[in-house]
Amino acid sequence: MRLPRLNGQVSPLLPIALAPMGLVTVFILVIVWVSFQTGTLGTAHSTYTLENYRDVLGDSEIYGVVWNTLWFACSTVFFALIIGLPIAWLTERTTIPGKPAIYVIMTLGLLIPGIFVAMGWTFIAHPRIGFINRWLVDLLALDDGPINIATPLGMGFVQGLNLAPLAFILTTQMFRAMNPMLEEAARTAGMSAAATLRRVTLPLAGPAILAAVIYIFIVGIATFDVPAVIGLGNRVYLFSTYLFTLTFPEDMEPRYGITGAVGVLMILVALALTAWYGRVLQKGNRYQVITGKGYRPKMLDLGGWNWAAWAMIGFYAVLSKLVPIALVGFIAFAPYVAPPSLEMWEQLSLNNFYNVNWELVWRGMKHTLILMLVVPVLALVCAFAISWLVVRTRSRGRYALEFGAFLPHTVPELLFAIGALLVALFVLKDYVPLYGTVWLIALVYLVTRLPFATRALNGALLQIHKELEEAAYVSGLTMLRANRRVLLPLLRPTLMSVWIWTALLVYREVTVAVFLATESNITLTAVVWSYWAAAGMTEASVVTTLMILFFSPLLLLFWIFGRRSALAEQ
Amino acid sequence: MISIRKLEKIFDSARGPVRAVGGIDLEVAQGEFMVLLGPSGCGKTTTLRCVAGLERPEGGSIEIDGELVDSAAGGAYVPPERRDIGMVFQSYAVWPHLNVFQNVVLPLTEGQRRIPRSEVRERALEALRLVRLDGLEERPVTDLSGGQQQRVALARAVVTRPKVLLMDEPLSNLDARLRDQMRDELRRIAESVNVTSLYVTHDQAEALSLGDRVCVMNEGEILQLATPKEVYSEPPNLFVARFVGEMNFLPARVVDAGRVESGLGTIKCAVPPGCAPGAAVTLGIRPEHIGIAMGESPAGMRGQVLRQTYLGDALHCQVQVGEVELTVKAVGDAEYGRGDTVAISLPEKNWHVFPET
Ligand SMILES: Nc1ncnc2c1ncn2[C@@H]1O[C@H](COP(=O)(O)OP(=O)(O)OP(=O)(O)O)[C@@H](O)[C@H]1O
Ligand SMILES: [Mg+2]
Numbered sequence: 001m002r003l004p005r006l007n008g009q010v011s012p013l014l015p016i017a018l019a020p021m022g023l024v025t026v027f028i029l030v031i032v033w034v035s036f037q038t039g040t041l042g043t044a045h046s047t048y049t050l051e052n053y054r055d056v057l058g059d060s061e062i063y064g065v066v067w068n069t070l071w072f073a074c075s076t077v078f079f080a081l082i083i084g085l086p087i088a089w090l091t092e093r094t095t096i097p098g099k100p101a102i103y104v105i106m107t108l109g110l111l112i113p114g115i116f117v118a119m120g121w122t123f124i125a126h127p128r129i130g131f132i133n134r135w136l137v138d139l140l141a142l143d144d145g146p147i148n149i150a151t152p153l154g155m156g157f158v159q160g161l162n163l164a165p166l167a168f169i170l171t172t173q174m175f176r177a178m179n180p181m182l183e184e185a186a187r188t189a190g191m192s193a194a195a196t197l198r199r200v201t202l203p204l205a206g207p208a209i210l211a212a213v214i215y216i217f218i219v220g221i222a223t224f225d226v227p228a229v230i231g232l233g234n235r236v237y238l239f240s241t242y243l244f245t246l247t248f249p250e251d252m253e254p255r256y257g258i259t260g261a262v263g264v265l266m267i268l269v270a271l272a273l274t275a276w277y278g279r280v281l282q283k284g285n286r287y288q289v290i291t292g293k294g295y296r297p298k299m300l301d302l303g304g305w306n307w308a309a310w311a312m313i314g315f316y317a318v319l320s321k322l323v324p325i326a327l328v329g330f331i332a333f334a335p336y337v338a339p340p341s342l343e344m345w346e347q348l349s350l351n352n353f354y355n356v357n358w359e360l361v362w363r364g365m366k367h368t369l370i371l372m373l374v375v376p377v378l379a380l381v382c383a384f385a386i387s388w389l390v391v392r393t394r395s396r397g398r399y400a401l402e403f404g405a406f407l408p409h410t411v412p413e414l415l416f417a418i419g420a421l422l423v424a425l426f427v428l429k430d431y432v433p434l435y436g437t438v439w440l441i442a443l444v445y446l447v448t449r450l451p452f453a454t455r456a457l458n459g460a461l462l463q464i465h466k467e468l469e470e471a472a473y474v475s476g477l478t479m480l481r482a483n484r485r486v487l488l489p490l491l492r493p494t495l496m497s498v499w500i501w502t503a504l505l506v507y508r509e510v511t512v513a514v515f516l517a518t519e520s521n522i523t524l525t526a527v528v529w530s531y532w533a534a535a536g537m538t539e540a541s542v543v544t545t546l547m548i549l550f551f552s553p554l555l556l557l558f559w560i561f562g563r564r565s566a567l568a569e570q
Numbered sequence: 571m572i573s574i575r576k577l578e579k580i581f582d583s584a585r586g587p588v589r590a591v592g593g594i595d596l597e598v599a600q601g602e603f604m605v606l607l608g609p610s611g612c613g614k615t616t617t618l619r620c621v622a623g624l625e626r627p628e629g630g631s632i633e634i635d636g637e638l639v640d641s642a643a644g645g646a647y648v649p650p651e652r653r654d655i656g657m658v659f660q661s662y663a664v665w666p667h668l669n670v671f672q673n674v675v676l677p678l679t680e681g682q683r684r685i686p687r688s689e690v691r692e693r694a695l696e697a698l699r700l701v702r703l704d705g706l707e708e709r710p711v712t713d714l715s716g717g718q719q720q721r722v723a724l725a726r727a728v729v730t731r732p733k734v735l736l737m738d739e740p741l742s743n744l745d746a747r748l749r750d751q752m753r754d755e756l757r758r759i760a761e762s763v764n765v766t767s768l769y770v771t772h773d774q775a776e777a778l779s780l781g782d783r784v785c786v787m788n789e790g791e792i793l794q795l796a797t798p799k800e801v802y803s804e805p806p807n808l809f810v811a812r813f814v815g816e817m818n819f820l821p822a823r824v825v826d827a828g829r830v831e832s833g834l835g836t837i838k839c840a841v842p843p844g845c846a847p848g849a850a851v852t853l854g855i856r857p858e859h860i861g862i863a864m865g866e867s868p869a870g871m872r873g874q875v876l877r878q879t880y881l882g883d884a885l886h887c888q889v890q891v892g893e894v895e896l897t898v899k900a901v902g903d904a905e906y907g908r909g910d911t912v913a914i915s916l917p918e919k920n921w922h923v924f925p926e927t
Contacts, residue, residue, distance in 0.1 A: 394582065467663035470624050471723075473650040474657040476681025476730060482651075485680055489667045 011393075016385035021404040023447050026427075027419025028267060028411070034422050035260030052261035062242075062262075069239045071152035072159070072227065073220030079160020080216050083316055084167025085209070090309050092175035094300045098310070105317050109165035111555065112321055113508040113525060114158075116544050118229035119532065120324020121158045123331060125149035126230070131327075131339035150234035159226045161320035163216055170215060174208030207283045214277045215410070218270060222412030224511040229532060239266060240414050240511075247418065247515070256422060263418050267411070274410040325548065332541040352538045356531075361543055364527040367438045368507060371523065375445040376502040380495060382446065383453035390454075391461040392469075402454075409451035413444065417515035420444045424516075436518040444512045449502045460494035500558045507547075507554065571635055571766040572598040572621060572734060578629030578642070579616050579790075590616040592790035593629060603760055603767045605781035607774060609813065613790040614770040615660075618736050621768060622657050623650035635733050651682045656727030656765075658737040662719045664711045664726070671707035674698060674725045683730045697729040700759055717748045724756075728763055735765045741776065753779060774814045778802060786810050808852060808924045817854040817922070818896045824849045830923065833894040834871065839921035854922040857886065857899035861915035864906070870915040875906045889914060 035053070037046045056062055087106070090096045125132050125147050133145025148154055191199065224240040232241050239262070246259045302309060330340055333348040386405050390398045408416065420443060424435035434440045464487070472482035488495070510525040517526035524547055531540035579591040591613040598604045606614045619625040621632055623640065631641040634655070639648040664673050674694045678685055685693060698704045701721035706714070711722055720740055727735060740756070741749045757780060760767045771777050777784045778798040786794045786801060786809075794801055794810050805811035808819075822832035824845045829836055832853055845851055866872055873889040873896070885900045891914055898914070906912060 396582075465661050465663060467659040467661050468665060470622075470650070471657065471659055471663035471665070471726070472676075473624065474622050474653075474655055474736075475677035475726060476651045476683045477677070478651050478682065481680050485676060486665055486667075490665075 011389065013385040013388055016382055017389050017401055020382045020386075020447055020450050021401070023443055024404060024407055024411075024416070026423060027416045027444075027447070030422045030427060031260050031263040031267065031415065031419050033260075034256050034426065035264045036257075037260075038255075038257050052255075052257040056258060056261045056265070061237075065237050065239060065242045068152045068237060069221050072156045072223070072238055073217050075153050075156025076159040076163060076220035076223070077213055077216045079157050080163040080167040081209075081213065083160065083164035084169075084212075085171050087164075087313055087316070088168045088171040088175055090302075090313075092172050094302050094309070096302055096306055096309050102313060105313065106165040106168045108555070109162070109320065110169075111504050111508060111551075111558075112325070113225070113510060113547075114162040114223075115225040115229055115510045115525065115528065116328060116548070117162055117320060117324045118155075118158055118226040119528075119537075119540065119544065120327045121149055122230055122537075123327045123337065124324065125154065127234075129337050134339050150230050150236055152236065152238070155226050155230050155236075155238075156220070158230065159220065159223050161316075162226065163219060164316065164320065166219070167212055167216060170212035171205075171208060174205055207280050211277060211280045214273055214280060218273050218277070218410050218412065221269065222266070222414045224414055224514070228514070228529070232533070233535075243414070243418065244515070247421070256425075259418060260422070263415055267415055270411050270415070274407070277410055328541045328544050329548075331538055332545040334538065337537050352542045355536075356539050356542050360522065360527055361524070361546070364522050364524040364543075367441075367521055368524040370438055371442055371445060372503040372506050374442050375449060375506050376499045378442065378446045379449045379453045379502050380457075380498060383450060383457050383498070384491075386450075386454050387457035387461050391458055392466060405450055405454040407451075408447050413448040413509075413512050414515070416444045416447050417512040420512075421515055436520045438521040438523075441513060441516050441521060441523065444516065445506055445509065448512070449505065453498050453502060456494055456498045457491070460491055464490050500554075504554060504558055507551070571600045571602070572596070572604075572768060573633045574617070574621070574630070575632075576630035577617065577620060577627050577632065579613070579620060579625060580628045589790055591620070591627070594787075594790070594792050596785060596792065596795070598766055598768060600766055601764055603757070603769065603780060603782045605777040605784045606768065606770045606787060607777040607781075607784050607814075608772060608787035610772060612787045614772070614787060615738055617787075618657075618738055618768060618770050621734070622655060622736055623648060623653050653734075654683070654732050655734045655736055656730060656732040658720075658723045658727045658735075658740040660738045660740070660742060662716075662723040662740075662743075664714075664719050664722045666710075666712050668711065669707070670698070670703060670709050670711055670714070670722055673711055673722050674729050677726060677730050681730065683732075694725075694729060697725040700728065700762065701725045701755070716743055717752060720744065720752065721755075724759065728759065728765065731763065731765075733766060735760065735767045737767065737769045739771055740769075742771070742773070749776075756780065778814070786813065788813075805854075805922065807927070808854075811854050811922060811924065815856060816897065816899075817856050818860075820853050820894055822851050822853045822923075824851055834892055834916070837916065837921065838918045839923055840918075841923050842925065845923070845925050850926045852924045852926065854924060855896075855916060855920055857897045858884075858901070859917065859920035860896060860898045861913075861917070862887065862889070862898045862900050862904070862906070863913045863915075864904075864910070865913060866911065867913035867915075870913040873912050873914045875908055875910045875912060877908060878906055887912075 036048050036050070038049050038051050087102065091099050091102050096102075122130070124130055127133060127145040127148045127150060130145060130147065130149065133147055136142060136146055137144070149158065222240055223238070224244065227236070227238040227241045228244065231238065232244075237245065243259060243262055243266075246262065247254055247256070327340075331337055332352055333350065334344060335347050335349065335351060338344055383405070386401050389395075390402050420440055424440050428434050468486060468490070469482055472486045473479070477485065508525065510529060513523040513526040514529050517523060517530075522530070524543065528540050528543045528547070531537075531543065574594060574596040576593045576595060577591055578589070578593045581588045581590055594617065596604075606617060608614050616625060620627050620640065621634070626647065627640060627642050629642045631643070631646075632639050634653060637648070638646040639653055640646060665676070668676065671694060674697055675690055677683065678690045678693060679687070695704060695707075698707065701724050703718065703721050703725060706718070711719060714722065720743070723740070727737075737756075741752050744752060753776060769780060778801065781798055783796060784794075784798050784801045785792055788809055794806050796804070801810065801814055805814060811817050820832050820834070822830040822837070824841055824847050825831050825836065826847055827841050829838055830841060830851060830853060837853065839853070841851070861870065863870070871891050873891040876888040876890050876895065878888070879886040883901070885904060885906065887898045887900060887906050889896050889898050889912060896914070900906065
């Protein structure tokens with residue numbers, strides 16, 4: 001590594017940049033390592049074998065799981081895009097009023113935990129307890145509820161609602177960057193509007209949309225919260241929930257070798273998709289026509305269709321957030337899970353609040369708080385080191401760093417959680433007692449939050465002319481002082497927004513927390529999950545309601561400090 | 571004060587290594603104003619950045635004020651912050667989060683060459699007075715004009731009273747009038763603080779007017795190192811002749827030590843030693859060295875004006891002489907029109923003869 005300023009010495013930033021890379025590598029390798037072993041792992045009683053793979057591939061259940069997962073991921077992609085894409089187009093290419101409000105709705109959509117929405121939708125459309133089903137059964141005198149959310153399609157619908165904001169953000173940039181002059185050129189060349197759409201607009205938008213499809217698909221195949229909340233109780237398994245039952249079986253010893261084998265299969269799928277994603281992104285970048293200064297895309301005037309567009313957006317907000325959250329809030333005060341009615345209204349009470357184990361909630365809150373304070377700082381420090389090396393040095397190693405920091409963007413956090421679990425259990429157990437501590441969760445969060453932080457800082461650093469730093473050096477400032485007095489002040493807005501955004505995402509994270517939580521390091525979301533999994537729906541709703549209440553001031557903070565750049569970087 | 575020996579810098583690029591500086595030697599004396607002049611990409615900035623310590627060379631060594639600050643052979647490397655230098659960047663690089671005063675003060679309070687707190691204010695104001703920015707201390711630098719930002723950068727560079735001042739095309743972002751103004755200011759400032767200056771530019775007028783000596787570079791090599799007058803009047807090769815000032819060129823063949831044969835007939839001039847009779851050479855003569863007069867004269871050659879360009883203080887005429895087209899610069903308020911017949915005189919002493927390479 002050749003770093004001009006340091007006289008052949010290695011930059012002090014390098015170890016900091018490499019640490020999270022090391023974690024990524026270890027988490028993945030340990031899954032592979034475990035997948036080839038049987039017996040008591042980490043002792044002399046384990047043997048190396050292919051048995052796990054034979055068992056997994058020989059088990060007919062796995063094929064059902066694969067089928068369910070595909071179904072689920074495809075419907076997730078479908079619903080996310082069918083909602084997100086039109087809204088993105090509306091905000092970027094039309095004169096629809098209230099654009100800031102649309103951004104608010106979509107950003108909230110990213111921040112409100114998917115697990116809450118899934119709980120809400122369980123109350124709405126679960127075959128037994130779902131309110132719609134109950135009403136329909138009463139109304140039409142049926143035997144069973146006609147609507148079943150606990151299918152891959154139904155769960156895909158809920159996850160599609162959750163990920164629509166992601167589709168929105170991934171495609172707004174495309175609409176923004178697409179130069180309308182290209183379309184106008186086609187029109188002046190005599191092509192009809194339809195032909196222009198088919199021959200110019202769609203091919204140009206193609207790579208960006210495909211990239212969004214692949215990315216959402218990757219997120220989809222590894223989604224844990226929605227299928228766990230809705231599907232587990234109904235024995236509908238996806239990859240993620242199947243892995244969960246393998247790792248935490250109720251009635252027998254966990255066979256981590258099998259977990260590892262399923263994990264490895266998932267890693268392979270994720271890596272293949274990542275490679276494809278990278279290729280598509282590259283192609284998309286090539287299409288990003290350089291636009292001159294002062295270029296303003298011409299906006300389509302919707303005229304009387306404005307209200308229809310807003311009706312659609314409003315409907316989405318109600319369906320995806322308002323109703324589910326309101327129902328969770330309602331159940332928090334209800335004596336048992338039942339549809340809202342006048343009769344129920346009179347029975348609302350604070351009783352559920354007395355049933356909640358407050359000591360547990362308090363512990364969860366403490367851990368969540370620690371994570372929210374520690375993880376953003378760690379992520380920023382590592383991301384700064386990586387970005388600085390990537391942007392400011394010419395060594396060839398920077399490409400490796402960039403790739404390493406990008407990898408957790410597409411490799412599902414679920415896999416890192418399993419990797420971390422296995423590392424803590426079988427590699428570090430005797431040396432570093434990480435298992436059951438909040439620091440284990442912090443390490444995984446660090447890895448998963450790194451891509452966003454790195455990209456945000458890359459962008460910001462590229463904006464800051466290298467000569468500003470060099471001017472500090474030739475003015476006699478040491479590297480440390482130059483960073484403190486020049487670079488950090490200039491980076492402050494980005495640092496703030498990444499900090500807050502990361503903290504908010506840590507607050508809402510559930511998958512990693514569920515895989516790594518024990519009594520001693522449980523987080524708030526894991527508390528919600530543990531109540532839900534133990535059929536304590538009312539208690540889970542109480543904790544959820546509290547979480548949403550705590551969330552509001554945080555959101556306000558985000559709105560003040562971080563909103564703009566966070567949205568721009570996503 | 572600065573001595574550069576065998577300096578060599580190689581960059582790794584996607585298309586293999588690029589030799590940005592190819593082993594140059596350069597000595598700059600105490601108090602001297604040295605200008606590095608050359609076309610884009612010739613390695614000027616790279617040389618300057620090596621002197622600043624922002625770039626590590628692959629070969630050679632650099633001394634500042636007798637101290638070895640960098641040696642590719644190993645041993646020495648003094649990082650930029652511990653070199654006694656000030657630098658003005660092409661982009662100015664004024665710190666946008668600080669105001670004018672804070673920009674100038676930072677090197678004094680945070681740098682390696684810091685001075686006692688009590689003297690900081692006085693010293694900063696002195697630097698600002700020097701660049702005529704006193705009164706604007708509290709302004710955010712982002713509110714300043716390009717020329718003012720450039721002065722902040724200059725004040726910041728000289729405030730520590732460095733022995734060496736490095737400047738990388740500091741005037742290139744300014745408009746023409748401001749550039750002329752700042753050029754004089756720069757000279758004045760460099761002289762008043764008696765600093766050794768190394769100044770990079772690709773503008774020959776700037777180089778000739780500013781430099782005590784000018785170092786003409788191309789493709790990482792030094793082509794000429796001389797006073798501005800010498801550079802202008804005695805370019806050693808075609809490249810320098812083309813790059814500095816304007817010149818008419820015509821192919822010719824050596825007859826003997828005092829004569830060459832060209833499209834204008836046999837011309838008397840001093841042929842450099844080493845050009846054997848019959849060798850191909852290029853003749854050059856500057857437009858202002860060609861005499862021009864209305865009508866015909868027995869002594870000179872006859873030419874016809876093809877077109878003219880009015881420059882305000884002079885008139886550039888394209889004149890057809892025999893088969894050759896010459897650019898002639900006529901000063902004063904001479905008026906030559908298209909098609910006029912003029913007498914051209916080509917003084918023997920003004921011819922340059924460049925051997926073909
Ligand atoms: N960081 C770099 N990486 C690779 N090549 C470089 C780098 N910096 C400069 N070069 C190459 O080195 C050569 C000299 O560059 P340099 O910046 O010194 O030119 P210059 O004389 O300052 O030109 P200009 O007048 O355009 O500023 C060029 O060919 C350039 O492409
Ligand atoms: Mg340059």
